[in-house]
Amino acid sequence: MIRLTAERTPAGTSYLATGQGHPVVLIHGVGLNKEMWGGQIVGLAPHFQVIAYDMLGHGASPRPDPGTGLAGYAEQLRELLEHLKLERATVIGFSMGGLVARAFALHHPERLEGLVILNSVFNRSAEQRAGVIERTRQAAEHGPDANAEAALSRWFSHEYQAANPAQIAAIRQTLASNDPQGYLTTYELFATQDMYRADDLGGIQVPTLVATGELDPGSTPEMARQLAERIPGARVVVLEEQRHMMPVESPRLVNQMLLDFLRQAEPFQNQAKGIVA
Template sequence: MMLFTAERTPSGTSYLATGQGQPVVLIHGVGLNKEMWGGQIVGLASHYRVIAYDMLGHGASPRPEPDTGLLGYAEQLRELLDHLQLPQACIIGFSMGGLVARAFALRYPQRLQALVVLNSVFNRNPEQSAGVIERTRQVAQYGPNANAEAALSRWFSREYQAANPAQIAALRQTLASNDPQGYLTTYELFATQDMYLADELGSIRAPTLIATGELDPGSTPQMARELAARIPGAQVAVLAEQRHMMPVESPRLVNQVLLDFLQRLQTSQHPTQGIVA
């Protein structure tokens, strides 16, 4: 059994680390916490030093000030790397974590060994933007549990929900127990920053993989392809029949995509652009 304990940085960021080798940092999505990465920690830790942490306003980390922007979340990641004395790392961000990873890549390119963006958003169309803005309004009025049921239905296949009721109930509880202000601050960024510094994405030079699920309704294959087109040499992986929470629902499949990408970095620092799956 893999054993590790959660620790804290001087500023209060809660994180866990296990394994040895090149560092890989995992950033969860809005409303979740570092525990979502259990399948990836198990799958990657025999090859890499894996670090997962709680974003501001989530889990056991401090909540952000109401006016905190994406740069504040990138600064949290920078402080974590400094605390661990890591000059560089591969950054893997899921959903909202993908926005944080993008912001970090643009603010601290010298700290980025490689970039992976999973099931994240880019260039929402008017209908998609209206939907997420409405969900933000509901969160502001009713709190973190405002749209939990709809979120779980988007995130997981019906078959997975039916086969794993205890895990779905635990996730429902995680969403409901979020700090209201921290959750709202983060959700507002998730809802509005899909085009954050989009015109600067061409400056990213680290090897990059953009991946999502074929059936992810909020982080669509089209978004993944459009985002990858902005980043020189970025690869795209669209995982067949997968929905938003594919790291949780299909960890072996996601781990194989991650390991294929990470292991190719050892032989090539400039992967060619293309479709991986």
Template sequence: MELTEARKAPDGTRYWRQGQGAPVILIHGVGLDATMWQPQVDALAEYHAVIAYDMLGHGDSALPQVNAGLDDYADQLAALLDHLGLERVAVVGFSMGGLVARAFALRYPERLAAMVVLSSVFERDANQRAGVQQRLAQTREQGPAANVGEALKRWFSPAFRHAHPGRIAKVHEIVSNNHPQGYYRSYALFGTQDDFGAERLQTIRVPVLVATGELDPGSTPRMARALAERLPNAEVQILPGQRHMVPMEAHETVNAMLLRFLATVVTRDSFKEAL
């Protein structure tokens, strides 16, 4: 996923496309961009057409409107699929990307074949809500770099941070260099919309995998299990010993999990319209 290989959709969305087969969309987390998915693109592209893109307000995509909601982020994905000529896709959403995936599933059910919600949030408790509201206030006052140091401690294990200082520095740089307004508007949704569409989740009938790290303090195993219980066709996987940034820190485990899930629920027949 070299920057020189990035493409632009008509609405300004930056994306990468690699591989052939049934299409899989990767949606990153708040403050990050599509490049976080490099290990997953490399693994999944052997079997799938993999598309990773920058959400509104991130990377080199357009800023969200002042009053944007999760439906606007779902509309961005739908517009990208239109541009690529894809009718139905599997969607993998990480952290805030999991919220966008849920919004897409509710807004465009006919375009979804399967969904993975990875390290995402649902039904925060009072302490978790207070913590994210405090971080949101810091972000409003000081910009994207306000609390990235503490975030990295939550996202990665001490062992990984010690062993891979260059990779940690790169993530720090990506988050800190976000456009202040784009970051704040996105973070505000991430911080307040964990229960988005909760009363309609039972209408999402495609196969769903809900997964998170055992030690993830913000996207907890309790949240994963509670979300899966609301979905008619969901399974849960808790990754032992892992924190938040599992696509990077535990990429081999995550890749194997995704390939296993996709192999069981996605066939080329599921995407006849798109191939």
């Protein structure tokens, strides 16, 4: 069992770090925190240096200033890498974390070794956009857990919920304990920024994987395909029978996909660093 103690950067970002090798940074989704990555930390740390952190407005990290955009969330990650004395890293973003990973790739390309976007959003339909805007309104009126039950139903299979009631209850409590303003600032970005600098995505020049679950209703396979089409050479993986929280529900399946990608990307990363195999 890997037991980690959270540390903080000078700006207050709370993070966990373990393992050695190429650095891999994990960015959680809106309403969650770095603890969601337990399965990935166990699976990846024997092979890589793994860093998971709390996004602005979440967990033990500070709230974003009013009006903070995705560039500010990307800057949080840059400051974390600076603190850890890491010139470059592979960034894995889940859901809202995928938007932050995209923003980081665009604002700080010199710090990026590879990019993985999991279960994230792109080019929502009018109906999808209306639904997420309504959930934003409900969160503003009733707080971070306004949509908890509906969210859990979207995120997990019924079988997983029934078999893991304690874990589901813990995630429900995580949602409820979010700072209301930090959560709302982040959720508003999640709801509105799916096309953030979409025309610039063609400039991303690192190995990229875009993946989602076959049954993910909010981060659909079609979204993954459309996003990957914008990024040169990006791979698309759709995991059969998986829903939104596939990193939590099926960590072995997701870890194998990530390890396959990361190992294939290593020659590129070594070349970028001037390392001759």
